[in-house]
Amino acid sequence: MTSTPRERKIRFGTAGLLGPAIEDLIHSAPGELADATEDIHPADLAEITEDLEPEDRVVFLNHLATDQAAEVIGDLDPALLKDAVHSLAPSRAAVVLRLMTPDDRADAVGSLDREEAESLLARLSRADREETRRLLAYPDVSAGGLMTPDFVSLRQDETVAGVIERVKGAAPEVETIYALYVVDEAGRLIGTLSLRDLLTASPEASIGEVMRDDFLSASVETDQEEVANLISKYDLLALPVVDAGNRLLGIVTVDDVLDVMVEESTEDVQKMGAVTPLEGGYFQTSFWRVARSRAGWLGILFLGVMFTATVLEFFEETIDGALALVFFLPLIMATGGNSGAQSSTLIIRGIAVGDVEAPDLGRVAIRELFTGLLLGAFLAVIALGRAMWGGQSFGVSMVVALTVVTVVTVGALIGGLLPILIRRVGFDPAVASSPLVTSLIDVVTIVLYFSVARVVLGI
């Protein structure tokens, strides 16, 4: 949110256009990179950096102007951060680090190995070093890990006019001047004030008179998703972060929260697709890392579904007696899985946005039961038509139709209730995401199918 006035005119959205030109410069005249990139927005330079080959990236980051390099590294994909900081010459790294905002600096130092981090910290000023160490103590995904300690703090007895002058002076140093915080002698947060409130207040009034004492704050341990929900729900520009003694330690701004939301929604989607969340982008993550991340889930699902072979071996006689049942096996399995996936998607999302809660188990069960019966009956009619028209016996056709109703209903119930139950025992309901639910429903489906067949056909 820093927006210091600049002399130069910034060009936006030029990453795609300028990428190739910059690659040329890296190879032919790296000394010209600083001048050539002077008027490009750091967010675009970060995008260009991410698309470069690793060896080009090293040249690029070492030739940017140091203030640009500081902003670019602050904007970089977390997966590339370690290599980026690592690639800077040590003396340059210290200069760049000094120019970064405290939260970006802590992220950069935190990405390094312990030894490397310590040798870099030793090159910082005492104040910067201590601040960085303090920030590094908080987990990445907490309010403490997101916050910046650069905020404007006020005292109750200051006058509005005096504070306006002080805020003008502080503007270039702090993350935002739009949200201001009032603390007592012990540094405890006692009020907040927006710049808007300040400007519309009477100049002679004291801050204590005009501040709001109804405000929200997060503790350093608050999870980043909760911070994002609060800022988004109450339309805040920033949220103050306090310690257990209510002492103000920092603020989280709305722009940090936007990044968190992108990150969290990527994680959710990847969990559903049976991929361990990647920290970086597809091309930024190495082939081996992606393969390893996929192998884990694929292997687990494989072992889970392998149980279907055992179940089918058990029903060998039934299969042998009515081979036509096999023709509809994939159809029935897929349909049970799809029904479960639909329910789990709706419920997992409902839990995430706070619309479905643990005590709703019964209501969800009733709703999913009736939805399943209705949808199952609809599909059973189609299935019955297809089987009879395809020349199957009435018996086999009835088995197929009855099983479709059953598996759609059971699928809806499992998909709907599993996320709530998983949540109740304290895990992330997204664990009940499609592929896992599908594997479970696969086994259940096969058992149901051939059990119905045994009963109806008597084999």
Next chain:
Amino acid sequence: MTSTPRERKIRFGTAGLLGPAIEDLIHSAPGELADATEDIHPADLAEITEDLEPEDRVVFLNHLATDQAAEVIGDLDPALLKDAVHSLAPSRAAVVLRLMTPDDRADAVGSLDREEAESLLARLSRADREETRRLLAYPDVSAGGLMTPDFVSLRQDETVAGVIERVKGAAPEVETIYALYVVDEAGRLIGTLSLRDLLTASPEASIGEVMRDDFLSASVETDQEEVANLISKYDLLALPVVDAGNRLLGIVTVDDVLDVMVEESTEDVQKMGAVTPLEGGYFQTSFWRVARSRAGWLGILFLGVMFTATVLEFFEETIDGALALVFFLPLIMATGGNSGAQSSTLIIRGIAVGDVEAPDLGRVAIRELFTGLLLGAFLAVIALGRAMWGGQSFGVSMVVALTVVTVVTVGALIGGLLPILIRRVGFDPAVASSPLVTSLIDVVTIVLYFSVARVVLGI
């Protein structure tokens, strides 16, 4: 982002706590609702409203103080908006509408049927009516549909000191005073200025001297996802929206973008789970609407997978000749599907965050090919062990192992390339989401399995 100072002290996050007490009041003493809710944040009141039974909701919205009702309706889940506006007595509806921000007001009127909307518009002032009509002309999901026309516009020849005074006066009326816009005589956007820039500039300077002429703007037609990406990438508080002649029409603020991001990520997740995106929450959407939304996708997938029955009928002889092949059919199908789902998840997300683009088709193909071969070989070893240990013949075991390698690779290729191809022809790559890809891969998998069996076993 409006934050007019209030006399009363607001309580935050009390929705869960107060919901039951409010329900009691609705039934016993609705006349006390206005006083009882005076100090509750509208975002919490909106949450309470969403959880009420429809008939209680009507009583509640008709008894809130009108200014609270205006904010609550503005914060409401879009799926409930129509019923909420509809439930207000006509004279009250006009008062509440007048108190809403222009963008919320347009959304509220836009939710109604044409006739009802017209009769409500007739009760507004001429200026409000025309403004609402103008905003309604833009699609919901465009910058025009998101923007508010309440912004501060400046002229180049004003002085900094004069503008500071003017901004103080405008503060209660406009959406934000932190982002200011400079227009020429024709209303064309020629510069922007943050309040921070303004406060740190020399009081005698003219706006033309201190404004930034390097700024980003969106056109009214710009898609909301693009608007969200720009605001998030460049850490903006607001983005100006202009018409084809570069005339400034409104601004989109960061808090609107947070809502858009929640909405878009819900949509993506629901597409993956084979559910037509719900506009409201799980419990807010009626049973019939959810069932209909699910029936569509479930039916399409059912018809798609039905093709597997035809394929299996075609291979009847092969199945009859080696019944054991059936035991491994679900395992092989699930594995091909999971591999495809992993790839499509990674690529769809990569496209969404701009990391994978259409020209990357070749790079993605090579990467997915090798990933598929590697993962396939890993699983084939497990499958071979299981089949042999389970007492199957060497021939059947080899068929299973060979097919696993093949389907994992083919799955990865289809899952990886399909989203890019769909994007190339101009559709949303999320269309290539798991269930559809899985259905396609199901059919391909069965054909591959029994073809390999025919060749290896000669039946």
